[in-house]
Amino acid sequence: MTKLLQWLLGVSLVLTAWALVSFDLLELSLPPAYREMAWPMPLYLLVSFGCYSLATVGYRVATFNDCVDAAKELQVQIKEAKADLRKKGLKM
Amino acid sequence: MRVREDKYSVLLPTYNERENLPLIVWLLVKYFNESGYNYEIIIIDDGSPDGTLEVAEQLQKIYGSNKILLRPREKKLGLGTAYIHGMKHASGNFVIIMDADLSHHPKFIPEFIEKQKEGDYDLVSGTRYRGNGGVYGWDLRRKLISRGANFLSQVLLRPGASDLTGSFRLYKKHVLESLVERCVSKGYVFQMEMIVRARQLNYTVGEVPISFVDRVYGESKLGGNEIVSFVKGLLTLFATT
Numbered sequence: 001m002t003k004l005l006q007w008l009l010g011v012s013l014v015l016t017a018w019a020l021v022s023f024d025l026l027e028l029s030l031p032p033a034y035r036e037m038a039w040p041m042p043l044y045l046l047v048s049f050g051c052y053s054l055a056t057v058g059y060r061v062a063t064f065n066d067c068v069d070a071a072k073e074l075q076v077q078i079k080e081a082k083a084d085l086r087k088k089g090l091k092m
Numbered sequence: 093m094r095v096r097e098d099k100y101s102v103l104l105p106t107y108n109e110r111e112n113l114p115l116i117v118w119l120l121v122k123y124f125n126e127s128g129y130n131y132e133i134i135i136i137d138d139g140s141p142d143g144t145l146e147v148a149e150q151l152q153k154i155y156g157s158n159k160i161l162l163r164p165r166e167k168k169l170g171l172g173t174a175y176i177h178g179m180k181h182a183s184g185n186f187v188i189i190m191d192a193d194l195s196h197h198p199k200f201i202p203e204f205i206e207k208q209k210e211g212d213y214d215l216v217s218g219t220r221y222r223g224n225g226g227v228y229g230w231d232l233r234r235k236l237i238s239r240g241a242n243f244l245s246q247v248l249l250r251p252g253a254s255d256l257t258g259s260f261r262l263y264k265k266h267v268l269e270s271l272v273e274r275c276v277s278k279g280y281v282f283q284m285e286m287i288v289r290a291r292q293l294n295y296t297v298g299e300v301p302i303s304f305v306d307r308v309y310g311e312s313k314l315g316g317n318e319i320v321s322f323v324k325g326l327l328t329l330f331a332t333t
Contacts, residue, residue, distance in 0.1 A: 003249055004331045053243065060239045065226025067303035074194065074305055081118040088154045090114055090147075 018042055099130040100205065101184030101265070104192045105174040106135060110142045112193050117151050117160065119198040127202040134161045134178045138168040171259075171282055175272050179265065187268050189261050193307070196260040200302045204262040207298045214267045214295035217253055217287065218260035218302035225255075225301030237314055241322060248330045249288055253297050256284040260302055267295055279318075281325030288333050 001009075020026055021038040086092070102120060106113060117133060124131040137145045145164050152160040163178050179187060188204065190196040196218070204216045219225045221242060230238070245256050257280040263271075267290070275285045290297060 002331060002333055003329075053247075057236070057239050057243050060221070060243070061232070061235050064230075064235045064239065065220075065224060065303075067226045067228040067305065070197065070226075070303035071228040071305050074197065077119065078115055078194075081115045085114050085118060085154075090150050090154060092111075092114065092147075 014045075015042070097130055098186060098205075099132070099184035100124075100186045100188055100201070100262075101179070101182035102131060102133045102188045102190065102201075103175055103178040103182070104133060104135050104190070105171060105178070106137045106140060106144050106148075106192045107168055108140045108142045108144060109192045110140070110144045110147050113144055113147050114151060116192050116194055116198070117155070120201075121155060121159070123198045123201055127205070129202070129205060130184075132159055132161055132182070132184060134163055134182055136174045136178045137162070137164045138174070139164070139166050170278065172272050172275060175268065179269060179272075182265065185265050187263050187265050189259060189263070189268075191259060195304050195306055197303065197305070200260070200300060201262075203300045207300050208262055211296065211298055213298035214264050215287075215290055216262040216298040216300060217255060218258050219253070219255035219299045220258060220302060220304050221254045222299060223301030225303065227304045227306060229306035234314060237319065241319075241326075244323075245284060245326055248326060249284070249333070251284075251287050252291055253287050254299060256287055258302075258304075259283050260304075271295075277325050277329070278321075279325070280322055281329065284326070285329055285333075288329055292333060 018038055018041055021030065022035055024030060024035065082092070104113075104116065109116075113135070120131070120133055135148045135151075137148060145162070148160070148162055148164075152162060161181060163181060165174070165177060175187075175189065186205075186208070188201060190198075200218060204218070207213065208216045220227055221239075227235070227238075242254075242256065245251070249256070270293070271286050271289055274289050275282055277285045287297065
């Protein structure tokens, strides 16, 4: 099953459950509290996911490692390499 | 009893890397010699107009043609075919792919090798996003795009690897061969597809944090076009894998 199909399946299941509860499709006569809570759920979930995404990406950007030492080390090694290669006969 | 020793073939696709090629080869030789692993370096030059092949030939004279192999091509033909072409005469049982512009540092290769041995992983991927992995030379915009794109890929593809677009990896040779055959994407998406298909085929993936030193960022801009084609490629993978 492709990821797309997995998503569609998951979303269908959630929406079916939501519709069943919100619109009392099985005529289970659930207490009104359940229906009131279920009704705005899809919107809540979307908004929560949106906030989670922003927070996660923001955090990851803020903590993205800056490899200053690696860059310095590379510069030193480049000099070393050039000198050694010249000795070995490389024409650059 | 004859024990078959592990040998590591490093594939270096090059295009206009006349300046960087000697440096990356020097670093590879240094770290392989220090760690004692058996290796060869396969340079796949796509008809570089700046004389990269000529420099490669000089390096071959210096280091020996059993260590430096040249598999040039006439023109720029893409990464997937470069790997296939390079692997044809690779005598190693492991293949390492990396960039030739010094953004990937050979000092991580012994770490890749040890990680691979640790779990007998089918592939080991260098990650910029975990542990003390990271980047140098990226501004805020670049970091934002990178993390944003990676987040989107994680949500859509749930790949079980933290760095999908990275191209610093160690593969068992037969694993790389079977994956390259199956992958059809280009550019960044190609590297993503490799990992996604690897997971599909139940290959095991290990990770090693790496530092990515971008010295050429100023010249290669990550523009709207690249972003659009990335999203297109990602959605294609989402719908087809």
